[in-house]
Each structure stands twice: as structure tokens, then as C-alpha cells.
Amino acid sequence: MKCVTLFRDNDHCWQVFGQDPDKPDNVIDTNQYAVHCGGSTILLDPGGMEVFPGMMAALTREISLDQVSALFLSHQDPDIGSSLPLWRRVCGKDIKIYLPWLWSGFTAHFDRDAVFTTIPDEGMEISVGGARLRFIPAHYLHSSGNFSVYDPRARILFSGDMGAALVPLDKTGGSMFVTDFTSHVQYMDGFHRRWLGSTRARDAWVAQVSKLDIDMLAPQHGLIFKGDDVKRFLDWIAALEIGSGLAAMNR
Ligand SMILES: [Fe+2]
Numbered sequence: 001m002k003c004v005t006l007f008r009d010n011d012h013c014w015q016v017f018g019q020d021p022d023k024p025d026n027v028i029d030t031n032q033y034a035v036h037c038g039g040s041t042i043l044l045d046p047g048g049m050e051v052f053p054g055m056m057a058a059l060t061r062e063i064s065l066d067q068v069s070a071l072f073l074s075h076q077d078p079d080i081g082s083s084l085p086l087w088r089r090v091c092g093k094d095i096k097i098y099l100p101w102l103w104s105g106f107t108a109h110f111d112r113d114a115v116f117t118t119i120p121d122e123g124m125e126i127s128v129g130g131a132r133l134r135f136i137p138a139h140y141l142h143s144s145g146n147f148s149v150y151d152p153r154a155r156i157l158f159s160g161d162m163g164a165a166l167v168p169l170d171k172t173g174g175s176m177f178v179t180d181f182t183s184h185v186q187y188m189d190g191f192h193r194r195w196l197g198s199t200r201a202r203d204a205w206v207a208q209v210s211k212l213d214i215d216m217l218a219p220q221h222g223l224i225f226k227g228d229d230v231k232r233f234l235d236w237i238a239a240l241e242i243g244s245g246l247a248a249m250n251r
């Protein structure tokens with residue numbers, strides 16, 4: 001699995017892990033993020049159980065597992081956090097697990113012994129080894145309890161499934177970043193039209209994140225937007241017609 005450093009300022013560092021050539025083809029590709037600071041690490045959407053061996057191998061090339069102090073699950077999907085019991089087995093016992101309060105009873109189906117620190121609907125701010133991370137509400141996008149994560153110092157927004165794209169490995173150009181926004185749209189268009197259903201939620205999220213200083217918008221699938229492509233993505237999603245699944249119900 002590939003590992004790319006997105007930001008580094010002294011001991012404060014963001015890394016993305018993904019594009020694993022050894023991943024089975026029928027398992028959707030995901031990006032896992034690690035934020036390191038002050039000797040602590042939080043994993044953002046640590047991934048599904050199928051990617052756990054590759055992810056653990058890639059992570060332990062960078063840090064030792066006893067540095068992992070927290071996991072964050074943006075929502076309940078299996079590709080986000082079905083690896084939870086495996087991480088709990090290999091990391092320290094007092095690892096913190098942040099997730100939307102709405103999903104705690106459901107996520108317990110992955111791991112009934114996990115103790116969750118639940119995030120209220122309004123979001124919250126946490127510190128990881130001195131790095132401040134803000135959980136920003138992204139409800140109904142696509143999950144009814146869902147959060148993005150903003151780091152004001154790194155100016156990175158982890159956007160979960162917002163901005164997700166299904167890019168074939170041989171079309172990435174070997175990069176983790178969007179290099180041609182117009183041609184990238186084909187890989188994210190169908191996903192957003194179908195998985196997003198609420199224009200009110202979409203508009204509220206775009207209004208919130210447009211106020212932030214963002215150098216990189218980092219989704220859980222596909223390529224990362226940086227520089228002018230961040231604004232391009234926000235303008236594109238703001239204008240997109242969503243809820244395509246309704247067509248099958250209105251016949
Ligand atoms: Fe999802």
C-alpha cells in the first residue's frame with residue numbers, strides 16, 4: 001500500500017495510505033489517513049477488515065503501533081471501520097474511538113467490547129498530541145450521522161465520502177492528487193448523484209466548509225483535491241443534481 005505525506009511542520013504530519021496494488025479487485029479502494037503530532041497518532045477512517053493487513057504493514061513502516069492513540073470513524077460503513085476490532089487488538093488498551101453518537105449501537109455489531117467517545121451532532125474539537133482537529137457535521141452526506149475533519153494548521157479537510165471518486169488504478173497516473181479536474185469528474189459524478197440525497201444537507205455543508213481555509217480536500221476514496229481544485233470541487237458539488245435513486249421510485 002502506498003503512503004504519501006501531505007503536510008509536515010515539525011512533528012505535525014498528515015499521511016495518506018491507499019492505492020494498494022495487492023488489494024482484491026472486488027473490494028472498493030479506500031484512503032486511510034494518519035495525523036501525527038507530539039508522539040501521538042489518530043487514524044481517520046482506518047478502513048475495512050480486508051485492507052487491515054496492508055494498512056497495518058504500511059503504517060508500521062512509518063510509526064510504531066503504540067503511538068496510535070485514537071481512531072476516528074466518520075460514519076458506519078464497513079469500508080470505514082470494520083477493521084475496528086483488529087486495530088483494538090494490536091493498539092494500546094486505552095485507544096480512543098471517536099464516532100457519531102448516532103452509530104454507536106450499530107458499530108457495536110463490529111466490536112461489542114469497544115468503548116466509544118461519541119461525537120454530538122454539532123461536532124467537537126479534539127487535540128491529538130497538540131494538533132487541534134475539528135469534527136464538522138456532514139450529516140446525510142451520505143450517512144445520517146457523519147463528520148468531516150478539519151485541521152486549521154495543516155489547512156486540510158478530510159471529507160470522507162464527499163469528493164469520493166472511483167478511479168481505476170491505471171488511471172491515477174501514479175498520483176494521489178487530482179491533476180485534471182475536468183477529466184476527474186467522470187470518476188465522481190455517478191457516485192455523488194446516487195449516494196447524496198439531500199440538497200439541503202449538501203448546501204449546508206458547502207456553506208460551512210467554504211468558510212474554511214483549505215489547501216487540500218482529502219476524500220476517503222480516490223484522489224485528493226489541492227489548490228484551485230478545492231474550489232472547483234465545491235462549485236461542482238454545489239450545482240450537482242443529486243438523488244438519482246429516486247428515478248427508480250417515481251415510475
Ligand atoms: Fe460511506
Ligand SMILES: [Fe+2]
Pocket residue numbers: 077079080160161164220221
Ligand atoms: Fe466510503
